[in-house]
Amino acid sequence: MTVLVTGGAGFIGSNFIFYWMERHPEDRIVCLDKLTYAGNLFTLESVMEKPGFRFVKGDVCDRDTVCELFRTEQPEYVLHFAAESHVDRSIDGPDVFLRTNLFGTAVLLDACREFGVGRYHQVSTDEVYGDLPLDRPDLFFTEDTPLHTSSPYSASKAAADLLVQSYVRTYGIPATISRCSNNYGPYQFPEKFIPLMIINALNDKLLPVYGDGLNVRDWLYVEDHCRAIEMILRNGRVGEVYNVGGHNEKQNLDVVKLILAGLDKPEGLIQYVADRKGHDRRYAIDPEKIHRELGWLPETKFEDGMKRTVLWYLDHQGWWRDIVSGEYKEYYARVYGEV
Ligand code: NAD
Ligand code: TYD
Numbered sequence: 371m372t373v374l375v376t377g378g379a380g381f382i383g384s385n386f387i388f389y390w391m392e393r394h395p396e397d398r399i400v401c402l403d404k405l406t407y408a409g410n411l412f413t414l415e416s417v418m419e420k421p422g423f424r425f426v427k428g429d430v431c432d433r434d435t436v437c438e439l440f441r442t443e444q445p446e447y448v449l450h451f452a453a454e455s456h457v458d459r460s461i462d463g464p465d466v467f468l469r470t471n472l473f474g475t476a477v478l479l480d481a482c483r484e485f486g487v488g489r490y491h492q493v494s495t496d497e498v499y500g501d502l503p504l505d506r507p508d509l510f511f512t513e514d515t516p517l518h519t520s521s522p523y524s525a526s527k528a529a530a531d532l533l534v535q536s537y538v539r540t541y542g543i544p545a546t547i548s549r550c551s552n553n554y555g556p557y558q559f560p561e562k563f564i565p566l567m568i569i570n571a572l573n574d575k576l577l578p579v580y581g582d583g584l585n586v587r588d589w590l591y592v593e594d595h596c597r598a599i600e601m602i603l604r605n606g607r608v609g610e611v612y613n614v615g616g617h618n619e620k621q622n623l624d625v626v627k628l629i630l631a632g633l634d635k636p637e638g639l640i641q642y643v644a645d646r647k648g649h650d651r652r653y654a655i656d657p658e659k660i661h662r663e664l665g666w667l668p669e670t671k672f673e674d675g676m677k678r679t680v681l682w683y684l685d686h687q688g689w690w691r692d693i694v695s696g697e698y699k700e701y702y703a704r705v706y707g708e709v
Contacts, residue, residue, distance in 0.1 A: 372398045374431050374445035376478065377452030379409035380594055381558040382493065386449065388595040390415060398422050403434070403452065404429045407697060408559050412689060430474035433481075440481045447486040447603055449476055456561055457497075457521045458705055459645050464522030469524035470481035472533065479537045479545075489603055490545040492534045496588070496615065497524035498549060501650035504584065510656035511549075513611045518649045531611070538609040546606045548599055551615035551655045554675065556682040560690050560698065563587075564676075567626050567681045569690055571635045578706050581645030583623035586652040589616045591670035591678075592648050601664040615655025616668030628673075632680050643706065 373390065377383040387399055399417075403409045405427055417423045424443075429433040430452050452474060454460065454467045475492065482490050499511040500518035516530075519525040537543040554564045570577050590600030598614040606612060623640075630637055660666045668677075683690060694702075 371446045372400060373447045373449065374400050374402065374439070374443065375449045375451060376402045377409070377450070377607075378425075379403040379405055379411060379413055380451065380455070381408075381555075381562075382553055382595060383451035383480055384413045384557050385555060385592045386451065386596045387414070387417060387423075389593060390600070391420070391422065394603050395422065398424070400424045400426065400439065400445065402426050402428050402430065402439060404456070406454075406537065408455065410530055410557075410689075412691070412692070413557050431469060431477055433477050435482045435520075436477050437484065440485040442661060444485065448478060448487050448490045449493065449599065449603075450491065451473060451493045453493075453527070454523065455522045456559075458561070458646060460521050460523035460526070462704075464526075465520050467526040468529075471492070472529045475530040475533055479534065479543060482543050482545075483537070483541050487544065490534075490543055491599060491603055492531060492545060492547040494547050494549045494601065495524065495527050495532050496549050496551045496613065496653050496655055497521070497650065498528040498531060500524070502535065502652040504586065504651050506558070510654045511613060512656045513549075513613055513659055520650050530610060544608045546602050546608060547611045548602055549611060549613050549655075550595050550598070551588035551653055553588050553592045554594050555679055556686070557689070560694055561701065563622065564625065564629070564679065565683060567629045568633070568680055569694065571629055571639060572683070574635070574639070576641040577626055577639050578641055578643040579622060579626060580643060581649060583621065583626070583642065584621050585649060586619050586654070587622070588617070588619050588654050589672060590614065590616050590618065590627070590668060591675035594668040594670055597669075598666045601660070601666050604662050607663070612660045612664070613655045613657055614660060614666070615657050617655075617657070618668070618672050619671070620656050628676060629680065632677065673704045
């Protein structure tokens with residue numbers, strides 16, 4: 371069976387490729403990735419030469435490339451991870467988010483329509499639900515929570531989800547959608563909260579905490595997300611949305627303190643900086659549906675996952691030092707100024 375993975379040179383897509391190839395060595399994996407700033411071929415180094423793996427550099431928005439790939443590879447499963455994924459960048463410039471996240475999804479769905487597919491899976495986010503107040507710990511996102519987006523990133527993801535649902539209904543595309551909470555783990559791009567804090571702490575640089583640091587995210591180890599996606603692919607019901615998250619809510623400040631303690635660095639490195647525009651207060655997933663229907667539960671405890679993640683960044687300094695010494699420097703200066 372051939373599995374097409376878009377965005378496989380990024381954080382979650384690459385982890386998914388490793389996850390799948392380890393468990394299903396008989397399958398062929400084709401990865402389509404544009405290699406934007408967030409895509410990194412070094413991440414895929416260990417699988418590049420494997421006979422069951424093919425990497426194609428290309429844009430999901432390019433109909434010719436996508437159609438040619440479907441024609442030649444005839445994928446049974448299509449997993450759509452490729453996206454512009456960073457909220458701060460979407461605030462800086464929404465255009466590319468709309469193009470990649472919405473139009474790219476449309477191109478893939480059209481290819482599924484033209485060539486047929488066993489299952490199309492849309493990797494979405496809990497951010498499509500907007501946020502929850504800090505003083506209502508009893509509230510969680512369910513699959514019935516109305517879409518209520520805050521950033522151009524989340525708006526583009528919500529628009530893509532609606533498009534997927536329209537293709538299920540109108541054209542009978544066998545698609546499913548997962549809406550996952552914040553992931554962490556190996557190969558996450560240094561602009562994201564957890565790697566950024568680990569890398570700055572390792573470099574004895576200040577750790578820029580937005581606003582009061584009390585915002586809450588529901589963290590999930592990336593491998594648990596990969597397993598959820600496999601369960602949805604195998605047994606999820608077509609047309610359905612599945613929320614993925616493990617009741618692991620943490621305040622940003624507590625995560626930063628955990629990282630500093632793990633690296634034996636002083637809390638004096640914490641620096642409060644201007645808040646993100648439209649900053650979502652709290653994300654919290656109710657994973658009851660995926661648990662009840664598919665038996666999914668997270669397996670990695672936050673403390674263990676964080677230890678593994680910190681160790682990974684310690685052991686793979688070449689991977690991230692290459693990134694942070696390149697164009698990322700300009701991005702960092704633009705967003706964080708002197709920090
Ligand atoms: P990432 O930014 O690390 O990787 C994105 C990948 O997509 C990169 O390899 C990039 O080169 C590729 N890409 C971007 N534009 C492309 C295009 N036009 N054509 C082909 N490839 C393109 O992102 P991530 O954190 O791995 O997220 C993957 C998916 O999971 C995204 O759809 C995101 O919305 C979703 N998601 C992420 C999280 C999280 O915490 N990171 C949580 C829930 C959902
Ligand atoms: P991020 O990794 O960008 O994910 P999200 O899509 O959930 O915003 O950020 C996670 C949280 O960390 C979010 O509340 C914003 C905060 N944050 C900081 O405080 N400082 C930073 O430098 C970054 C990148 C994020």
